Amino acid sequence: MTQDGGSPGAAPGAGRSLTGGRTTPIVESARVLLDRVGTATLMAWTIARELRRPRAWVDAALQQAWVMGIRSLPLVLIISALGGAVTSQQAGAQFTGGLPLWVIGSISAASILTELGPMLTGMVLVGRIGASIAAELASMKVTEQIDALRAMGRDPWAYLVVPRVVAGILVVPPLVVLANAAALVSAWAVALVAIPGMTSETFIYGVRFYFYPFALVFSMLKGIAFGMAITFLACLIGLEGEGGAEGVGRTTTAAVVATTLALLVLDVMFAPLLRYF
Numbered sequence: 001m002t003q004d005g006g007s008p009g010a011a012p013g014a015g016r017s018l019t020g021g022r023t024t025p026i027v028e029s030a031r032v033l034l035d036r037v038g039t040a041t042l043m044a045w046t047i048a049r050e051l052r053r054p055r056a057w058v059d060a061a062l063q064q065a066w067v068m069g070i071r072s073l074p075l076v077l078i079i080s081a082l083g084g085a086v087t088s089q090q091a092g093a094q095f096t097g098g099l100p101l102w103v104i105g106s107i108s109a110a111s112i113l114t115e116l117g118p119m120l121t122g123m124v125l126v127g128r129i130g131a132s133i134a135a136e137l138a139s140m141k142v143t144e145q146i147d148a149l150r151a152m153g154r155d156p157w158a159y160l161v162v163p164r165v166v167a168g169i170l171v172v173p174p175l176v177v178l179a180n181a182a183a184l185v186s187a188w189a190v191a192l193v194a195i196p197g198m199t200s201e202t203f204i205y206g207v208r209f210y211f212y213p214f215a216l217v218f219s220m221l222k223g224i225a226f227g228m229a230i231t232f233l234a235c236l237i238g239l240e241g242e243g244g245a246e247g248v249g250r251t252t253t254a255a256v257v258a259t260t261l262a263l264l265v266l267d268v269m270f271a272p273l274l275r276y277f
Helices: 025-050 058-095 102-142 145-151 156-194 200-210 213-238 244-275
Strands: none
Touching: 025 156, 025 213, 058 102, 058 156, 102 145, 102 156, 102 200, 102 213, 102 244, 145 156, 156 200, 156 213, 213 244
């Protein structure tokens, strides 16, 4: 130990604040938080600035959108169909006998369009897109490919982040629409089989009784927000990866956790919109 209480080889004053005292965990956490917020703000500004030059990113964004959409579509449809089947069965078990059967169609449509379709799609894309982006960018960071881009005069944020964020915004709303359709078809099919007395006319009447245009708009707005959050946070966290292969794993895990929490927060923030439309 040295005279100032630091470890051997530590820089003079390391672990101390400007006033001479040690940095507390609260202060250090606040510093890290402010650093992350500053980095995220700069990245958002770079994206907004580069959007004015579509020739620089449109081809890469369309390529990313094609890859993200095609690879995610089968899993999105399967998960959404299973979610619709469960929703229909649960509605039938809870409300059969006490309410008209057409209510099951209304409950299924309301649950799928406003909540289940967008959220299940977002959760699938967290694992398919968010984890992939974070692992890819973290690998580029630890192998010094990001530094090579800077050495060549290329902005890594403009070159790597903008196409992925734009692709996420383009891809997720259509996937949400397809997920809604798959879930509704599955809910209808399961209702016919599992609920005594249910007919196609009764179920469709219930869906039409609930449906109004803003429900679909609301679902797509969630898709836009989810796509932006997944790709933006995955890029932000992936570009901070360090520590070799183990660090790439930690970075991917952190990206999945952060994007999942972000989707849940956005979901809560979107709920009040239904009161005004």
